Amino acid sequence: MPAKAFLNDALAVMTNEFRLLRRNRTAILISLVILPLFFTVSLGGASGRSGESFSPIAHLTIAYVDNDVTIASGRLLSTLSSSGDFNNLVQGYSEDSAMATLGTGRIYAAIIVPKGFEENLAKNEQANLVVYVDDSLNGLGNQIAYSIQSSLQKFSPRAEIRPVTGGAQQIEIIQKGAKFSSFNIGLTIILALVIIFATFYEIAGGMSRESEDGTYARLLMTPTSLGAVVFGKTMYDLVLNAIRTLMVLGLAIFAYGARPSTDFGTILLISLLMALLTMGFGFLISAIGIGIRAVIIIEFFLVLFLFAFSGFVIDRELLRGVSNTISYMLPWAYGIELLKRTILIGQPLLTLTGQLEFVLASIVVFYGLAYFLLRLSRERLVR
Amino acid sequence: MAESAITTRGLTKVFGKFKAVDGLNLDVKQGELFGLLGPNGAGKTTTVRMLCTLIEPTSGNATVAGYDLLREAAKVRREIGVVSEGVMLYKELTIEENLRFLSKLYNLPGGEAEKRIAHLLEMFRFEEKAKRMVKALSSGWTKKALICAALLHSPKILFLDEVTSGLDPQSAAALQDFTRNLCKEGVTVIWTTHYMTEPEKICDRVGIVYAGRLIQVGSPNELKNKVSELSVMEVETPGLTSRQIGKIKEIRDVCNISYNDPILRITCMHDHALAENVTRILLSEGAKIRSINTKGPSLEEAFIKLTGGEEEIDRFLEKARME
Numbered sequence: 001m002p003a004k005a006f007l008n009d010a011l012a013v014m015t016n017e018f019r020l021l022r023r024n025r026t027a028i029l030i031s032l033v034i035l036p037l038f039f040t041v042s043l044g045g046a047s048g049r050s051g052e053s054f055s056p057i058a059h060l061t062i063a064y065v066d067n068d069v070t071i072a073s074g075r076l077l078s079t080l081s082s083s084g085d086f087n088n089l090v091q092g093y094s095e096d097s098a099m100a101t102l103g104t105g106r107i108y109a110a111i112i113v114p115k116g117f118e119e120n121l122a123k124n125e126q127a128n129l130v131v132y133v134d135d136s137l138n139g140l141g142n143q144i145a146y147s148i149q150s151s152l153q154k155f156s157p158r159a160e161i162r163p164v165t166g167g168a169q170q171i172e173i174i175q176k177g178a179k180f181s182s183f184n185i186g187l188t189i190i191l192a193l194v195i196i197f198a199t200f201y202e203i204a205g206g207m208s209r210e211s212e213d214g215t216y217a218r219l220l221m222t223p224t225s226l227g228a229v230v231f232g233k234t235m236y237d238l239v240l241n242a243i244r245t246l247m248v249l250g251l252a253i254f255a256y257g258a259r260p261s262t263d264f265g266t267i268l269l270i271s272l273l274m275a276l277l278t279m280g281f282g283f284l285i286s287a288i289g290i291g292i293r294a295v296i297i298i299e300f301f302l303v304l305f306l307f308a309f310s311g312f313v314i315d316r317e318l319l320r321g322v323s324n325t326i327s328y329m330l331p332w333a334y335g336i337e338l339l340k341r342t343i344l345i346g347q348p349l350l351t352l353t354g355q356l357e358f359v360l361a362s363i364v365v366f367y368g369l370a371y372f373l374l375r376l377s378r379e380r381l382v383r
Numbered sequence: 384m385a386e387s388a389i390t391t392r393g394l395t396k397v398f399g400k401f402k403a404v405d406g407l408n409l410d411v412k413q414g415e416l417f418g419l420l421g422p423n424g425a426g427k428t429t430t431v432r433m434l435c436t437l438i439e440p441t442s443g444n445a446t447v448a449g450y451d452l453l454r455e456a457a458k459v460r461r462e463i464g465v466v467s468e469g470v471m472l473y474k475e476l477t478i479e480e481n482l483r484f485l486s487k488l489y490n491l492p493g494g495e496a497e498k499r500i501a502h503l504l505e506m507f508r509f510e511e512k513a514k515r516m517v518k519a520l521s522s523g524w525t526k527k528a529l530i531c532a533a534l535l536h537s538p539k540i541l542f543l544d545e546v547t548s549g550l551d552p553q554s555a556a557a558l559q560d561f562t563r564n565l566c567k568e569g570v571t572v573i574w575t576t577h578y579m580t581e582p583e584k585i586c587d588r589v590g591i592v593y594a595g596r597l598i599q600v601g602s603p604n605e606l607k608n609k610v611s612e613l614s615v616m617e618v619e620t621p622g623l624t625s626r627q628i629g630k631i632k633e634i635r636d637v638c639n640i641s642y643n644d645p646i647l648r649i650t651c652m653h654d655h656a657l658a659e660n661v662t663r664i665l666l667s668e669g670a671k672i673r674s675i676n677t678k679g680p681s682l683e684e685a686f687i688k689l690t691g692g693e694e695e696i697d698r699f700l701e702k703a704r705m706e
Contacts, residue, residue: 005490008487008490009487009488012484012487012488013488015484016473016476016484019476019480019484020473020475020476023475023476023516024475213471213473213474214468214469214470214471215471215472215473217437217467217469217470217471218470218471218472218485218532219488220436220437221435221436221437221460221465221470222460222485222488222489223457223458223460223461223488223489223490224488225457378437378438378439379437379438379439382432382437382438382469
C-alpha cells in the first residue's frame, strides 16, 4: 500500500521535526512566542487598543478653512473639534495660504468647506469636503480621512470626502460604512508578516541546514520518497503556523480589542494558505542548494520586496506603473488581499474566487517546481 | 538475489569537465569484503555515492543486491547500509531517537525495531550513551552510531566509506574485526579507504582506483605479486639530513623513499646490491646504521607501482585540483 507507506513516512518526518524543535528551546521561543508577540505588541503599543480615545492625529495642527460660513459649516467645525481626533483645528487660513503652508510642518492638513456646502445639504444633494494633506507623513492621509469620515457620519450621512486631483496632496475616499479599527488593518499586516517571516525560514533554512549537516542525505538513503519528506515537513510547519496565527489573533482580540469582521476559521484557513504559499517558495529556494546565510539574506529581500509590492503599506490598487504590474504577479499580494477583505470588511471567502484561485494555483506551481528542482538538484544537496 | 552482490558496467560520473569515475566495471561477490583503494580524489566516494543511489551516474549501468540502480533505486536503498562522511545523524537527537526515526522510514514493525535497536546498542556497548545527543559524542562514538544506523535494517550490502579516518588505532582495529565478522554472516562490505595498510589486513579483494579508473582488482597477495620485482629495504638510521636522503635517491632504480626518523624505507625496482650501496653511502655520509631489513613490497608499494609512482599521483591530483 504505497499511499499508507507515504503517509506513515510523512508522519514520521513530521514527528521528527517536532522532536527536533522540542530540543531547540530558542527556536520554540523565537518561532512561536517572540515573533508573534513582537509584531502584535509593537503595533498595539503604537496604535493603542481599538476604540480607545487615543487618536494619533489629535495633536496635529490642522487648518479649517470655511468658505461657506454658514450654520452647517459651523456645526461641522464643532463636530470635528469635539470628536477627539482634531484637538488643534485652527482657523484663519485661506485655501491658498493653507496650501502654501502645507509641507512646512506648521499645519499637517487643511479641511476646506466649499461654498454651497449648507445649500447642497438643504437641497438633499451631495455636499463635498476637500481635504489637503501633508503627504510627507506616511499614512496620514488615510488616518485623517478616516477620522473625518467617522465625524461626518454623526454630522450628515450625505457628506462625503472628495479626492483632490492635480495638486501635490490628495486624499482617497474611504469606503463609506466600513467600520474597521486601525488595529484590524494592522492585524492583516502582522499575520502576513509573521507567516512569511517564520515559514520561509523554517522551510528553506531547515532544508539548507539538513543539507549542510548531512541529514538530508540520510533521508534520501532510506526508501522514503522525496514527496513524503516534503509532505511531512509541510504538515509540521502547518501546525506551527496554526499555533502562531491563533497567538496573533488571541493577542489582537483579547489584548488590543481587534474585531475581525470574519470568523476564526476563515482567518486560519487564509493564514494556512499563505503559509503553504511561502513553504512552496521556501522549498523552491532550498532546491538551489544554498547555505543558511543565503537563506537569511533571501528572506530579508523577500520581506522587503513584499513590503514594497504586495499591499503591506500601499494598497495594490494604488500602486502605479511597473510596481502595479509586479504586485499583480505576486501571489502573496492576493493572500494579503484575502486577509484584508475578510478581516476588514467581512467579505465571504468564497466570493473572492479570483484571489483564491491565484493563491491556490501559485501553491501548486511552487510545490510542483520545488519537487522537480529538488529531484534535479539532489547531487547539490548531498554534500 | 544474484550471486554477484554488485555489478557495474561502464559506470561513469562526470562533474562538469571533470570525469570523477571513468567506465567502472566491477563485480563484487556476496559476502565479500571488497576494498576500494585509492588516493583522495581518485573517485572512490563518487563510486560509493552512485552505488548508494545518492547521485546518478552520467552513463553506464549497475545492479546492486540484484536490483537495477536507476530503475529500482528504492529497492536498492532497502538492501544497503551506508557509512559515509556526508550521511549523518540528527545531532540534536539521541542515538536511540535517531534509530527509532530511521526504523520508521525503513518500515520496520515497532516490536522488531525496538529489538533491533536494543541489539545494536548492546553490540556497540552504548549503554548510557544511547541517551546522549549525537552532538555530545566523540568522533569514535559518532562513527559507531553511524554504523548502527547503517545496520539497523539488516542490509545485505554495507558501504563503509573512509570509516576509520579519525578513529584511534584500537577503535579502527575493533571496527575491522567487526566488519570481518559481518562478512562471515553473509553481508557484503565495500570498504573504501586511502589508508594503504587497511585493505591488506582485512579485504578479500581490493580494487585499486586511480584517476577515476579501476586499475587492478585482486586479493592483496595477488596485487603484491604483480609487483614482485620490487624490493623494499628498511634501515634504522637516526637523524638523517635531507642531503643524506638525497644521496640515497640517486641510487639507480630507487623508486620511492620515505623517512620517518629513525626508519628509512627504500623501494627499489631491482635488488642490484641495494644493501651494499645504501650502507656505503650512509657510512660515507657519516650516518649511523642500527639495523637493515629487506622485505617484499607492501600493498602501498604495489599501489604506487601500479599507479605509475608518486609523481604520477601528484600530477593527477594537481590536475584534479586545477579542474
